[in-house]
Amino acid sequence: xxxxxFIILIIALLICSxxxxxxxxxxYQKEGKIWQTIFQRQILWIILGLVLFSIISNISYRRFWxxxxxxxxxxxxxxxxxxxxxxxxxxxxxWLRIGWFNFQPSExxxxxxxxxxxxxxxxxxxxxxxxxxGKFGMIRGLLLPFFFTALPVALIIEQPDLGSGIIILIxxxxxxxxxxxxxxxIFIFLLVMSLPLPFMWSLLRDYQKDxxxxxxxxxxxxxxxxYTVIQSKIAIGSGWxxxxxxxxxxxxxxHFLPESHTDFIFATFxxxxxxxxxxxxxxxYYLLIRQGFLIAQRTQDSFGxxxxxxxxxxxxxxxxxxxxxxxxxxxxxxxxxPLMSYGGSSIFVTFIALGILVNIDKTRAVF
Amino acid sequence: xxxxxxxxxxxxVMLFFLLLGLLNLEVIHGKRYQELGDKxxxxxxxxxxxxxxILDREGRVIxxxxxxxxxxxxxxxxxxxxxxxxxxxxxxxxxxRELQKALKKEYISSxxxxxxxxxxxxxxxIALTELKVDLPAxxxxxxxxxxxxxxxLAAHVLGYVSEIDRWRLTRLEDYGYKTKxxxxxGGVEERYDYYLRQEEGGVSFEVDHRGKIIxxxxxxxxxxxxxxxxxxxxxxxxxxxxxxxxxxxxxxIMDPYTGEILAMASSAAFxxxxxxxxxxxxxxxxxxDPNSLLINxxxxxxxxxxxxxxxIVAAAALDNKKINPNTTFLCQxxxxxxxxEFKCWSTxxxxxxxxxxxxxxxxxxxxxxxxxxxQSLHDYALKFGLSKTTSxxxxxxxxxxxxxxxxxxxxxxxxxxxxDTANLSIGQGEVLVTPLQIxxxxxxxxxxxxLVTPYIxxxxxxxxxxxxxxxxxxxxxxxxxxxxxxxxLRGVVNDPTGTGNVLSGLTVIIAGKTGTxxxxxxxxxxxxxxxxxxxxPKFAICVFLEHGGPGYVACxxxxxxxxxxxxxxxx
Numbered sequence: 001x002x003x004x005x006f007i008i009l010i011i012a013l014l015i016c017s018x019x020x021x022x023x024x025x026x027x028y029q030k031e032g033k034i035w036q037t038i039f040q041r042q043i044l045w046i047i048l049g050l051v052l053f054s055i056i057s058n059i060s061y062r063r064f065w066x067x068x069x070x071x072x073x074x075x076x077x078x079x080x081x082x083x084x085x086x087x088x089x090x091x092x093x094x095w096l097r098i099g100w101f102n103f104q105p106s107e108x109x110x111x112x113x114x115x116x117x118x119x120x121x122x123x124x125x126x127x128x129x130x131x132x133x134g135k136f137g138m139i140r141g142l143l144l145p146f147f148f149t150a151l152p153v154a155l156i157i158e159q160p161d162l163g164s165g166i167i168i169l170i171x172x173x174x175x176x177x178x179x180x181x182x183x184x185x186i187f188i189f190l191l192v193m194s195l196p197l198p199f200m201w202s203l204l205r206d207y208q209k210d211x212x213x214x215x216x217x218x219x220x221x222x223x224x225x226x227y228t229v230i231q232s233k234i235a236i237g238s239g240w241x242x243x244x245x246x247x248x249x250x251x252x253x254x255h256f257l258p259e260s261h262t263d264f265i266f267a268t269f270x271x272x273x274x275x276x277x278x279x280x281x282x283x284x285y286y287l288l289i290r291q292g293f294l295i296a297q298r299t300q301d302s303f304g305x306x307x308x309x310x311x312x313x314x315x316x317x318x319x320x321x322x323x324x325x326x327x328x329x330x331x332x333x334x335x336x337x338p339l340m341s342y343g344g345s346s347i348f349v350t351f352i353a354l355g356i357l358v359n360i361d362k363t364r365a366v367f
Numbered sequence: 368x369x370x371x372x373x374x375x376x377x378x379x380v381m382l383f384f385l386l387l388g389l390l391n392l393e394v395i396h397g398k399r400y401q402e403l404g405d406k407x408x409x410x411x412x413x414x415x416x417x418x419x420x421i422l423d424r425e426g427r428v429i430x431x432x433x434x435x436x437x438x439x440x441x442x443x444x445x446x447x448x449x450x451x452x453x454x455x456x457x458x459x460x461x462x463x464r465e466l467q468k469a470l471k472k473e474y475i476s477s478x479x480x481x482x483x484x485x486x487x488x489x490x491x492x493i494a495l496t497e498l499k500v501d502l503p504a505x506x507x508x509x510x511x512x513x514x515x516x517x518x519x520l521a522a523h524v525l526g527y528v529s530e531i532d533r534w535r536l537t538r539l540e541d542y543g544y545k546t547k548x549x550x551x552x553g554g555v556e557e558r559y560d561y562y563l564r565q566e567e568g569g570v571s572f573e574v575d576h577r578g579k580i581i582x583x584x585x586x587x588x589x590x591x592x593x594x595x596x597x598x599x600x601x602x603x604x605x606x607x608x609x610x611x612x613x614x615x616x617x618x619x620i621m622d623p624y625t626g627e628i629l630a631m632a633s634s635a636a637f638x639x640x641x642x643x644x645x646x647x648x649x650x651x652x653x654x655x656d657p658n659s660l661l662i663n664x665x666x667x668x669x670x671x672x673x674x675x676x677x678x679i680v681a682a683a684a685l686d687n688k689k690i691n692p693n694t695t696f697l698c699q700x701x702x703x704x705x706x707x708e709f710k711c712w713s714t715x716x717x718x719x720x721x722x723x724x725x726x727x728x729x730x731x732x733x734x735x736x737x738x739x740x741x742q743s744l745h746d747y748a749l750k751f752g753l754s755k756t757t758s759x760x761x762x763x764x765x766x767x768x769x770x771x772x773x774x775x776x777x778x779x780x781x782x783x784x785x786x787d788t789a790n791l792s793i794g795q796g797e798v799l800v801t802p803l804q805i806x807x808x809x810x811x812x813x814x815x816x817x818l819v820t821p822y823i824x825x826x827x828x829x830x831x832x833x834x835x836x837x838x839x840x841x842x843x844x845x846x847x848x849x850x851x852x853x854x855x856l857r858g859v860v861n862d863p864t865g866t867g868n869v870l871s872g873l874t875v876i877i878a879g880k881t882g883t884x885x886x887x888x889x890x891x892x893x894x895x896x897x898x899x900x901x902x903x904p905k906f907a908i909c910v911f912l913e914h915g916g917p918g919y920v921a922c923x924x925x926x927x928x929x930x931x932x933x934x935x936x937x938x
Contacts, residue, residue, distance in 0.1 A: 174374060178371060237397055237401065238397070241393070274393065275393040309374070318382070327392055329385075336654060
């Protein structure tokens with residue numbers, strides 16, 4: 001079954017090339033050598049990502065079952081390192097500098113948490129063929145996995161990277177729902193989580209509060225936090241049906257739209273390619289996510305099944321939140337658009353995830 | 368299984384929902400956004416708060432902000448642009464080409480106003496505002512500008528403000544600094560920029576094709592920076608700067624018990640207003656001045672210590688019981704250390720510690736230093752806070768340097784000889800100290816053995832922070848060590864044969880030490896450090912004149928400063 005390998009590869013490459021085009025378009029007018037080479041770097045990340053993709057797709061995903069604790073430990077270690085280095089440098093820092101590459105551990109921990117939770121919920125008793133998760137009580141079904149999720153999430157939110165933290169939490173809840181854990185527990189969990197939300201407000205950083213307030217009314221801070229949302233909406237809106245054409249988007253190329261090559265690349269893209277381009281891009285993402293779900297449905301092995309669901313959900317949630325943020329339908333939380341946004345960590349992790357997905361489908365055929 | 372299907376449906380619905388959102392924004396409301404975008408109907412006008420003031424210890428203003436007016440134009444209509452430039456050139460009496468050049472240089476995009484002339488007078492501002500009826504693209508923007516009522520007063524303590532540079536921007540980006548922000552450079556302005564800086568506010572509004580405002584979209588009020596109160600006293604600072612009279616050098620006056628800096632003068636000084644007004648001719652001159660005007664000589668450059676270092680030699684030898692107050696050495700004008708002849712500046716005869724301090728006898732200290740040993744001298748110098756920064760608040764502090772045998776062995780692969788010890792004993796050779804370090808050293812003698820941390824900021828935004836600022840460390844000396852030295856330092860000024868006797872005619876009793884540090888080529892550096900009054904000292908003072916001549920010159924300057932302080936009733 002090499003079928004899904006090529007389908008996923010082709011869709012991913014299509015999205016990536018649209019991404020490179022948009023990055024080029026949003027940066028080529030900016031001054032400075034760094035800006036001029038940024039799209040070349042993105043191409044490099046994509047090539048390296050493809051290498052990772054082909055390697056991972058040839059490693060049996062069952063190996064990840066064995067490596068789960070090691071991966072979890074490594075991700076936790078990197079997050080801790082960021083936390084310690086971040087506090088000594090007094091600033092907000094999400095990345096570790098490894099040579100010339102700024103590595104973002106919060107990206108990595110997303111996929112690691114998916115593997116961890118998939119393994120946790122697909123354990124079987126030795127003499128039983130049924131999943132243990134159906135028999136889980138409150139503690140093993142809810143509290144224990146939540147504890148293991150909350151540890152890295154706390155470090156990620158502390159960084160501060162609210163977006164990645166929220167994604168992992170949503171992933172946790174949906175994966176919980178996908179297992180045999182009783183619905184009652186999930187409702188209790190949601191209820192308990194939503195109770196302290198009003199108190200969480202005071203824990204947020206000032207700029208995070210700004211962004212939430214600005215989401216409700218962008219015009220309270222037109223030059224600061226609200227600016228991005230207003231400009232993003234104008235950029236997308238002014239694209240109209242056909243778009244302004246590649247390299248002629250005025251909003252994103254002039255200095256109007258900040259982060260036009262990372263988190264707000266969807267706005268850049270939509271301005272130049274219009275509604276039709278936006279629909280095409282969303283459709284490509286839909287196809288990619290659908291492939292993931294199809295693989296999950298085809299798989300019989302419970303670990304593989306849950307893993308495939310988790311990975312597809314991860315992509316789906318990232319795409320949804322990012323696009324909603326660009327459209328002004330969600331608060332600005334700083335999530336990259338997978339495969340489109342500039343950034344090595346995001347590209348690598350997405351390709352690794354896709355590699356695992358392909359391998360699940362391949363290994364399934366062997367069984 | 369029903370649950371996976373629900374999840375897949377939920378995701379599909381979500382993507383569909385986003386599609387609807389896109390449709391809504393791009394197709395249904397597309398026209399409106401296209402108008403907003405294409406015709407650049409949104410205008411942003413930023414309004415700056417004013418930077419926090421810097422006050423002296425009694426609340427008198429050293430630096431504040433004054434309103435100045437900037438001429439800006441909205442560049443969306445090229446026809447109007449030319450008319451504005453023509454009439455503005457007439458009113459401002461500058462050439463059309465200059466304004467056009469500024470327009471080109473500052474242009475960002477067609478919806479952001481461009482500043483074409485800065486710092487225009489009120490009259491010109493009013494005249495330009497009247498043009499607005501015909502030419503709505505004119506904006507006259509009030510912009511607070513740094514203003515220094517005292518001119519160059521305390522320029523080095525304050526630092527200056529200017530546009531942020533690339534190095535600072537990369538470091539400070541995470542704290543919300545942007546390109547073209549005005550930030551502090553050097554001194555309090557740099558160190559406390561975070562508190563002093565104002566927050567930018569502004570208005571965004573929608574305009575029609577003529578540039579008339581249709582409606583305001585949003586407003587964010589600007590926030591002023593916080594005021595900072597210094598421990599500095601303008602009066603003392605002014606006296607110190609007046610009597611330095613432009614000679615290269617520095618004067619530091621400090622409270623010996625708390626470490627409050629009462630005056631920190633560094634000369635030659637620059638005019639910080641030149642930076643605020645972006646007066647480019649003055650700035651070029653300033654940066655090219657051979658006297659390095661921007662260096663704060665009180666903390667940022669280190670000099671050989673000369674004879675004032677003898678205070679430390681005395682403390683080291685007394686404390687280690689190498690000598691006692693009655694130990695005498697015979698000064699015959701020179702002495703031999705190894706095969707080298709080391710000279711004294713005069714022939715003093717039989718000298719004990721007190722007499723040797725009073726007369727600054729080199730021979731006595733060569734011998735005392737050799738008895739104490741080089742390592743011990745080095746250790747005591749460090750104990751008095753030399754060879755490391757004083758943890759003073761202002762940036763760019765020089766740690767100075769004190770050599771030691773071990774250092775030389777490791778770094779220079781050379782041996783340490785007795786001759787080097789003798790040189791060290793009179794503060795020559797590789798010894799480098801800053802005037803602030805010397806002030807702190809003499810404060811230890813004055814306050815009975817406490818190494819204070821000097822500080823200059825007393826309160827931020829009206830909140831007194833001196834409790835957090837006052838840090839001192841108790842140094843352990845043997846009983847009597849400091850008393851003997853203090854006695855000797857009193858002799859320097861009050862004994863008729865003392866090297867600083869010129870200071871004796873005043874109504875307060877002063878104790879101190881002079882220094883003449885050889886610094887070829889050129890004149891030696893002149894030092895005087897001391898404290899007053901002798902009993903219950905209130906001030907520690909250090910006067911330093913770079914290539915100023917013998918220590919006597921520094922004494923004269925110190926006398927003039929103290930005399931003037933007495934005249935003004937400050938002591």
